[in-house]
Amino acid sequence: MPILAGMPAWYLKKAIDDYAAGRRPSPEMEPFSKMVKTLGADEVAGYFAAQPREASQSKVDRTAIANGRTASATCAACHGEDGRGNQAKGTPDLTGQPPGYLLNQMKLFKAEKRSPGDATLTSIKVFMKSIDDKTLADLAAYYSSLGR
Numbered sequence: 495m496p497i498l499a500g501m502p503a504w505y506l507k508k509a510i511d512d513y514a515a516g517r518r519p520s521p522e523m524e525p526f527s528k529m530v531k532t533l534g535a536d537e538v539a540g541y542f543a544a545q546p547r548e549a550s551q552s553k554v555d556r557t558a559i560a561n562g563r564t565a566s567a568t569c570a571a572c573h574g575e576d577g578r579g580n581q582a583k584g585t586p587d588l589t590g591q592p593p594g595y596l597l598n599q600m601k602l603f604k605a606e607k608r609s610p611g612d613a614t615l616t617s618i619k620v621f622m623k624s625i626d627d628k629t630l631a632d633l634a635a636y637y638s639s640l641g642r
């Protein structure tokens with residue numbers, strides 16, 4: 495599960511919209527996303543965005559972090575050198591998120607299970623498919639380690 499504290503409101507709202515519409519398939523999140531929309535997505539997103547960021551406490555291996563840093567050059571074009579994302583490009587902040595969450599999302603992209611059929615994400619999925627799972631785990635460790 496991602497850390498919501500400090501998540502930029504625009505990205506949280508996009509995730510809620512995608513889950514609620516079934517574009518980002520999740521049996522767990524679809525009903526709750528519909529509830530958030532009924533309650534008021536602006537208010538809920540604003541509430542989490544205003545909370546101080548807290549990085550994941552999950553342990554990450556130093557070797558994995560170093561390997562992930564080396565592998566991250568291409569990611570930086572979209573997610574930024576600091577991994578903090580860019581609203582104009584629609585890219586989320588990856589820093590400090592739990593490594594398990596980051597890895598799972600990359601595997602979902604790779605398996606065409608996150609936002610299947612979303613043409614705007616095709617290049618990301620093609621790119622993820624070209625990276626082996628060990629390197630994806632290294633990338634997850636690296637981005638999780640940033641901002642701690």
Ligand code: HEC
Binds near residue numbers: 572573597617
């Ligand atoms: C072409 C631009 C692009 C590149 C290159 C790219 N990403 Fe992304 N990434 C995105 C966008 C856009 C999203 C948000 C998709 C959405 O809105 O669902 C995203 C989402 C993610 C997510 C999900 C985060 C979350 O909060 O759910 C992870 C993890 C991720 N990217 C990791 C990476 C890594 C690691 C690399 C390098 C191997 C990479 N990305 C390369 C554009 C890119």
